[in-house]
Amino acid sequence: MKDLEDHYEEMVDIRRYLHMNPEVSFQEVNTAKYITQFYERIGIEVRSNVGGNGVVAKISGEKQGPTVALRADFDALPIQDEKEVPYKSRVSGVMHACGHDGHTATLLVLAKVLNKHRNLLHGNIVLIHQHAEEYAPGGAYSMIQDGCLDGVDIIFGTHLWATEPVGKIQYKVGPFMAAADRFEITINGKGGHGAQPHKTKDAIVIGSQVVTNLQQIVSRKVDPVQSAVVTVGSFVSENAFNIIADSATLIGTARSFDEEVRLQIEEDIKKVVEGTCLMSDATYHYQYTRGYPAVVNHADETYLLKQIAEKIPEVNVVEESPLQMGGEDFSYYLKRVNGTFFFTGAMPEDSNRAFPHHHPKFDINERALLIAAKTLGMAAIQYQLENVN
Helix, strand or coil: CHHHHHHHHHHHHHHHHHHHHHCCCCCCCHHHHHHHHHHCCCCCEEEEEECCEEEEEEECCCEEEEEEEEEEECCEECCCCCCCCCCCCCCCCEECCCCCHHHHHHHHHHHHHHHHHHHHHEEEEEEEECEEEECCCCCCCHHHHHCCCCCCCCEECCCCCCCCCCCCCECCCEECCCCEEEEEEECCCCCCEEECCHECCCCCHHHHHHHHHHHHHHHCCCCCCCCCEEEEEEEECCCCCCECCCEEEEEEEEECCHHHHHHHHHHHHHHHHHHHHHHHHCCCEEECCCCCCCCCECHHHHHHHHHHHHHCCCCEEECCCEEECCCCCCCHHHHCCEEEEEEEECCCHHHHHHHCCCCCCCCCCHHHHHHHHHHHHHHHHHHHHHHHC
């Protein structure tokens, strides 16, 4: 992996170019073209338009062995870039606020180095560049349907994690990141004048009761040893100051790790809405949309990753991660093949620039790119060596 150090500046240049030219989910046409042309220039077999804007490249090793897939996502977010850096986004209202530009740069340069040494590879390396991770239904599922995992034996992926310091790798066996679902509730009451509340069915009051009653699902319905979240993030009912609302819309998210808990939450939200509206003689519309399933890492592959991370010179902490309530459609890959997903610490050195993911001033420490590339590359090589056909 010494060659990766020689290509570090190229990794940074790619990351900054992508950061300046972001594209949101399902609109990543130019980014996909950039990735495709990169592989074409260095002579690596590549297929574009995979399941949409996805790109899949393949390095064929000169020795027999298993096929290892490595995945990076490349979509940006509809957020205005507010940080003042030379590589600030040039696209108004769009920025890489989650590190996907770094994921892409990492995988492209890693592929370039691995291709130079394909005579040493005991099997093949598949490079999955995935579009639309940020917005359900996501790009992973459609790329799988279009064959990105055909012939793949194992998959590794990482997320640059800006809330953890550079030099730290976090892994987790089993459930790691939560299933991320969405619900929308519309309360239909009866509007009227604010001076005559007795002639109305106040949708704001009813909606407020729904929000309060929803808090009992996790605290009183879900087994305390399980983890779950029910959050109402939007409550909209606009009227004049002296008008009682006839309708209100609540939108929120539910997070869980266990499928039975996930189903229970979906049903219990409906019961809460139904019961609250019945008490107030109101009607409702309830829609629950399932997002990404939980990320569940496989044990053997995760322990292999842990062992590799402990050998990377730039890594000084390898630790088990706590459960994460964030969602990730890497989960779809893990439902099809064995593998693991892990975090690579990427916190900026300047504490004044250390902002959380999806923040308008988000940034990463680019030294994490090299660590991510070395860890992914060594994990792929080691797996092949241990599983030669």
